[in-house]
Amino acid sequence: MYWCDSMSLEPVYEIPLASGKGMTDRISIDRAKQLDLLPRVTGIIADVLGAGWALQQYHQKNAAFAAEHLAREEGECDDDYFERVSTLAGREARKRRDRGTQVHLAVSRYLFDGEASEDPCAFELCKTLSDLLERVDARDITSEHTLGDRSFGYVGTPDIYIGDCDLWALANEMQERPYPMPEGRGEAVLDLKTTDLAKYRKPYREHLYQFGGYANLCKLGSDALFVQWYADPWTARSLFVCHQDTERWKEAFNCLYRAWLIETGFDLPL
DSSP states (O other): OOEEETTTOOEEOOEEOTTSSSEESOOOHHHHHHTTEEEBHHHHHHHHHOSOHHHHHHHHHHHHHHHHTSOOOTTOOHHHHHHHHHHHHHHHHHHHHHHHHHHHHHHHHHHHHOOOOSSHHHHHHHHHHHHHHHHTTOEEEEESOOBOOTTTTOBBOOSEEEEEEEHHHHHTTSSSOOSSOOOSEEEEEEEEEEOOGGGOOSOOHHHHHHHHHHHHHOOOOTTOEEEEEEEOTTTOOEEEEEOOOHHHHHHHHHHHHHHHHHHHOOOOOO
């Protein structure tokens, strides 16, 4: 579960142990309530949906790939072989996760202080983003911008918030143009997901819920755009997908949030 401080709206990864001796990253619902922490959109989704279909498929493919490339040793029992396959599959999953983290950090540093990454793929992805922001005349750009506050009961932290841009130009950059096409200038939210674009087909369900939660938190106009930036961290290819049917997914996230409240019994003290 992911939390943030209800006053500063800064992410909280560790809290003091109840004994006062040391810190822990295991934050229970009761401790979160005591410390007046707010849940984050991605944490609520993960808590309720668990490992979504796409993530399950990902783990299954990793295991199949590992088994295909790992010969069984003579006399090796099933448990030992499965353990070696699981270890190799886990290593590959960590490698992909770490690669995604590297790209996210490179983009955040570029937006924060213009620092150019020495990683060739990360550098190209930052250049892709920079060119896009220039083409849409983006202004008031912030990285890791927290949306929402205590009055909502939860918060969200999309990767990129644009306070003002040419919405029509941004819509024209999408894989599929939204309907109706927006006009004039306005705000936009971009969220970065690293993935193998050769295997990409459509936005994952979890991503649609995530943007539904962000849309609930945004005090944006009806023409505001919510954009998923799918970036391949190995080839530097990019795909920008406009979040469609926003009202539907806002309500979908509201249902998910209510289910989470009922299941956990979480409520903030007045």
